[in-house]
Amino acid sequence: MNFAATLRIALLALRINKLRSALTMLGIIIGVAAVIVMIAVGNGAQARVEDQIRSLGSNIIMVLSGSMTSGGARGGSGSQPTITEDDAYALNREIDEIQAAAPSLRGSGQVVLGNTNWSTVFYGTSPEYLLVRDWPVIEGRGFEQAEINGAGKVALIGQTVALNLFGETNPVDQVVRINKVPLTIIGVLDRKGQNMMGQDQDDIVLMPISTARKRVLGSSRFAAGRNVGSIMVKVKDGADMAAAEARMRELLRQRHRLQTGQDDDFYVRNLSEILQAQEASSKVMSLLLAAVASVSLLVGGIGIMNIMLVSVTERTREIGLRMAVGARARDILTQFLVEAVTLSLIGGAIGILLGVGGAMAIAELANWRTELSGSSIVLAAGFAGAIGIFFGYYPARKASRLLPIEALRYE
Amino acid sequence: MSEPLIRVEGLTKDYVMGSNVVPALRGVTLDIAAGEFVAVMGPSGSGKSTFMNLLGCLDHPSAGSYWFGGQEVSALSGDELAAVRNRKLGFVFQHFNLLARTSALDNVALPLLYGNVPASERYPRAERRLSQIGLADRIDHHPAQLSGGQQQRVAIARALVNDPQLVLADEPTGALDSRTSVEIMALLQQLNREGITIVLVTHEHDIANFAGRIISFRDGKVVEDRANEAKDAAAAL
Ligand SMILES: Nc1ncnc2c1ncn2[C@@H]1O[C@H](COP(=O)(O)OP(=O)(O)OP(=O)(O)O)[C@@H](O)[C@H]1O
Ligand SMILES: [Mg+2]
Numbered sequence: 179m180n181f182a183a184t185l186r187i188a189l190l191a192l193r194i195n196k197l198r199s200a201l202t203m204l205g206i207i208i209g210v211a212a213v214i215v216m217i218a219v220g221n222g223a224q225a226r227v228e229d230q231i232r233s234l235g236s237n238i239i240m241v242l243s244g245s246m247t248s249g250g251a252r253g254g255s256g257s258q259p260t261i262t263e264d265d266a267y268a269l270n271r272e273i274d275e276i277q278a279a280a281p282s283l284r285g286s287g288q289v290v291l292g293n294t295n296w297s298t299v300f301y302g303t304s305p306e307y308l309l310v311r312d313w314p315v316i317e318g319r320g321f322e323q324a325e326i327n328g329a330g331k332v333a334l335i336g337q338t339v340a341l342n343l344f345g346e347t348n349p350v351d352q353v354v355r356i357n358k359v360p361l362t363i364i365g366v367l368d369r370k371g372q373n374m375m376g377q378d379q380d381d382i383v384l385m386p387i388s389t390a391r392k393r394v395l396g397s398s399r400f401a402a403g404r405n406v407g408s409i410m411v412k413v414k415d416g417a418d419m420a421a422a423e424a425r426m427r428e429l430l431r432q433r434h435r436l437q438t439g440q441d442d443d444f445y446v447r448n449l450s451e452i453l454q455a456q457e458a459s460s461k462v463m464s465l466l467l468a469a470v471a472s473v474s475l476l477v478g479g480i481g482i483m484n485i486m487l488v489s490v491t492e493r494t495r496e497i498g499l500r501m502a503v504g505a506r507a508r509d510i511l512t513q514f515l516v517e518a519v520t521l522s523l524i525g526g527a528i529g530i531l532l533g534v535g536g537a538m539a540i541a542e543l544a545n546w547r548t549e550l551s552g553s554s555i556v557l558a559a560g561f562a563g564a565i566g567i568f569f570g571y572y573p574a575r576k577a578s579r580l581l582p583i584e585a586l587r588y589e
Numbered sequence: 590m591s592e593p594l595i596r597v598e599g600l601t602k603d604y605v606m607g608s609n610v611v612p613a614l615r616g617v618t619l620d621i622a623a624g625e626f627v628a629v630m631g632p633s634g635s636g637k638s639t640f641m642n643l644l645g646c647l648d649h650p651s652a653g654s655y656w657f658g659g660q661e662v663s664a665l666s667g668d669e670l671a672a673v674r675n676r677k678l679g680f681v682f683q684h685f686n687l688l689a690r691t692s693a694l695d696n697v698a699l700p701l702l703y704g705n706v707p708a709s710e711r712y713p714r715a716e717r718r719l720s721q722i723g724l725a726d727r728i729d730h731h732p733a734q735l736s737g738g739q740q741q742r743v744a745i746a747r748a749l750v751n752d753p754q755l756v757l758a759d760e761p762t763g764a765l766d767s768r769t770s771v772e773i774m775a776l777l778q779q780l781n782r783e784g785i786t787i788v789l790v791t792h793e794h795d796i797a798n799f800a801g802r803i804i805s806f807r808d809g810k811v812v813e814d815r816a817n818e819a820k821d822a823a824a825a826l
Contacts, residue, residue: 180705183702183708187702190691194689194690495686496688498686499686499688500699500703501647501671501674502645502647502674502680502686503674503675503680503699503700503703503747504671504672504674504675504676504700504703504704504751505671505703506667506668506671506672506703507667507668507671508668509703581648582647582648582674583642583647583648586647586682586686
């Protein structure tokens, strides 16, 4: 008997019991859809972390002000500024592994343009900042050393600030005021998206560190001296991060004149490492999600086996008749196997459509990032087919092993 | 003397049910020549159906031999038996055994499907058989849309579609009224005249009277085997 005929018989048998076939398929449909959605959600989460790693820049180490031990009382991180602009320049100069180190002073305020305004955060920093963060200027230009040294009244703005203040018009060479200080916009930064805390990184204004200190920050505790809030360091590609970290710590201790036995008065944080840990955990998470979804696929398969067994019992006389008119055991086996596989494949196809739709709906409605992958769809379809064969085989073999006369006489 | 179509020797069938053994057939020996029309009679439980199932290669004998067309059937494998059923035999059952929710045409074409006959040939052949038994206008009907007599005629068309040498009919008129029964017998007689050997089981003497030979069973043995002056069913209508 040829395959087309077997397929026709199988489809006919499935059509005769439409509702039952549909309900049987439901298990597979839900299973496949769940696998696809879960993998999409997992991949989405992973892709988000990967994007963050990319947007942060690679090989980043942060140096933060730590606690200063003063008379036995210790403050928390940053309670007292301990690191300075010059620490940043020294790191740049003296440690080979470091590609760039940028000091930064953070502040917030209103950016005013005519009668519109936008409140945002600003950073006073050095030209190295853009290098450390792999952050290109897409319009205009970056800072010049003269502007850093001379507290130039210039600023770079992020995409969000540009959009909210200028809309479609070109911000370059326009003048905005921050804390009443007029700054000329010399460039616009490329889009970065959200950081790992979900903050919009494009909502930012950058200015020379001297400008921030002397003109914009006003009465802040950073207004005088050389202290900075943090230093961002980029280690050269291929360099040993741990070694770089150790050398940084050593240099800073030396510069801060800390005795052996005395605690660091700064913190060193390897951000890339934190993100990589996050990436690893999101990988485990998506694996777990897929595993849970596979269980429902398995349950769907057992549903198919159950219904096929019922079907074989119910159609025992039909099987006997088919054998009486010349069906061989293997014809019966293929017929029931094809029925099971057809059920699971049709269910799989519907499940794929639902899964793809579901992943899109989740992305749209819940604003979760989902990432559909071709391989997960192929995997789900293959799995559905395999389940049809695996769970269909036992009932089919049972049918094919019936003796013609016993099947015919079955009541 | 030409070889008989069917030869059975000492054909025995015991049904083993746990510890007790039911002897359904106890050494049946007989020949049936090609072209005969045989009626098998006997009381309930005498082994008629058991005998028919063995002739139809649906069951294995416990002992004895069975030659069909000179071939020893007991020696064949399951697949070879399926091939014999498919090419050389046709079955008509008391309860028709048509596939539900399947058209008359597909029902009749079923044996051809398993005989690997291409679709282009399958349906014309099935259609020819259906019109031969007078159901040309019912080919798309499902069994539930046909009367009992019509269903049995579809079943006969199915038994004939593969041009069998032997048609086995176990109480084919058992579920039909007497007039419809005679119609079915007329059809079988016509097929017999065309050269098909027919073995039929019946409880009714009126029906057996349409056959040319009557074999009677009792307690799993042949107790009588005689020629019969066959009545013409078509004339009896
Ligand atoms: N599958 C079976 N298992 C056990 N015993 C069986 C089986 N089939 C038939 N028998 C027994 O074998 C004997 C012959 O049965 P068979 O069906 O051949 O009778 P029959 O002549 O066809 O009867 P009826 O006229 O009622 O159809 C009976 O005693 C019956 O109980
Ligand atoms: Mg019987």
